[in-house]
Amino acid sequence: MSTKRTLQRPDGFEEGASRPVVPPIQPSVVYASETPDSLDDQYEGRVQGYTYAREGHPNAVSLARAVARREGMEQGLTLGSGMAAVTAALLGLTRAGDHVVGGDQLYGRSLRLLAEDLPRLGIATSRADPTDAEAFAAAFRPETKLALIEVVSNPTLRVADLDGIAELCRARGVTLVVDNTFTTPSAIRPAEHGADVVIHSVTKLLAGHSDVTLGWVAAKDPAQQKAMSDFAVTTGMTPSPFDCWLAERGMMTFDLRFARTQDSAERLAAHLAGQEGVTKVLYPTRADHPDRNRAQGLLAGQGCNMVSFEIEGGRAAANAFTKGAESLAFAPTLGDVGTTLSHPASSSHRALTPEGRAALGISEGMFRVSVGLEEPEALLGAFDAGLAAARAARG
Numbered sequence: 001m002s003t004k005r006t007l008q009r010p011d012g013f014e015e016g017a018s019r020p021v022v023p024p025i026q027p028s029v030v031y032a033s034e035t036p037d038s039l040d041d042q043y044e045g046r047v048q049g050y051t052y053a054r055e056g057h058p059n060a061v062s063l064a065r066a067v068a069r070r071e072g073m074e075q076g077l078t079l080g081s082g083m084a085a086v087t088a089a090l091l092g093l094t095r096a097g098d099h100v101v102g103g104d105q106l107y108g109r110s111l112r113l114l115a116e117d118l119p120r121l122g123i124a125t126s127r128a129d130p131t132d133a134e135a136f137a138a139a140f141r142p143e144t145k146l147a148l149i150e151v152v153s154n155p156t157l158r159v160a161d162l163d164g165i166a167e168l169c170r171a172r173g174v175t176l177v178v179d180n181t182f183t184t185p186s187a188i189r190p191a192e193h194g195a196d197v198v199i200h201s202v203t204k205l206l207a208g209h210s211d212v213t214l215g216w217v218a219a220k221d222p223a224q225q226k227a228m229s230d231f232a233v234t235t236g237m238t239p240s241p242f243d244c245w246l247a248e249r250g251m252m253t254f255d256l257r258f259a260r261t262q263d264s265a266e267r268l269a270a271h272l273a274g275q276e277g278v279t280k281v282l283y284p285t286r287a288d289h290p291d292r293n294r295a296q297g298l299l300a301g302q303g304c305n306m307v308s309f310e311i312e313g314g315r316a317a318a319n320a321f322t323k324g325a326e327s328l329a330f331a332p333t334l335g336d337v338g339t340t341l342s343h344p345a346s347s348s349h350r351a352l353t354p355e356g357r358a359a360l361g362i363s364e365g366m367f368r369v370s371v372g373l374e375e376p377e378a379l380l381g382a383f384d385a386g387l388a389a390a391r392a393a394r395g
């Protein structure tokens, strides 16, 4: 090939007698082949080879395999965002005339996709409570094709009856799609509980540093995987090689981060529960959690890194809390190395009416915490400072 070069290309990256311990970044958009015949071989899958980065590139494939290994799945696809992954599953696997059932407390944009975009394309949708398999099944219709749930809901941290819903989906030939972003493969591998398709917002805990936006989606059935992949390539859901590389680096410390933040989350939940002015603490392994038994079984006794709690005093106390807890980032994400605090009533659930929020148990005093890697005592201290400020605001 070198004799065909007309431009100077970088040289000196050969492996030689040693090898790099860090994976390379391959930003090339296009890949040169030898002949039309060899391109045929590539397209027909007789030999491996890349052609054009929108159709796949080494860093995306490497990251997809890393997530697939954790999920215990054979294949997977890296996409430009978690919402790209949700969209690839919902639109790649359905057609006009189909019906889709979604959990009633999904990620906000997933809910919007179900409520606004799918119906616009002729795909009917319903929402149902995934903590109750019977209620969920009641939403099924003869034309129901796909169901989308999250294992632990945002922000009330209810635990879905995954096994019950998987059984119903299997019996009715409905494709079960599980968004495992909150729970991660450290707590549960949905494919082992009957999920047909598994989704991640890699942006969150897997990448873990709030510096990339990425998604991942995988199907057990190769035909479904191909359908999602074709849809994603056509609609341009391509991830950046550099982002994929960063995410894979982040994943190398995922187990350590998850174990540490889960420990701290448990401590934080216990600490908050004893405080004056705290009216509710939600954490899946707590004795007073409504789905504790299910969490013990499904999540193998793990509660993950998310804690929600409610304080007295409404919006005024909530404003005082975020100001008082100044060392915590009041920012609507999760899974960062640092603790982040979100206020669902003013962010993820602001489009709902106060009554709609009340029906989900979301008040003006509710916060959702994504626990990070801070020294645990310092973390508890930051919450104490917020609570003291909220108490002062109540007078």
Ligand SMILES: *Cc1c(COP(=O)(O)O)cnc(C)c1O
Binding pocket: 081, 082, 083, 084, 086, 107, 110, 150, 179, 181, 182, 201, 202, 203, 204, 213, 214, 215
């Ligand atoms: C953040 C999130 C998404 C969307 O992911 P992006 O990477 O932000 O597009 C989907 N599902 C869940 C549960 C999320 O938390």
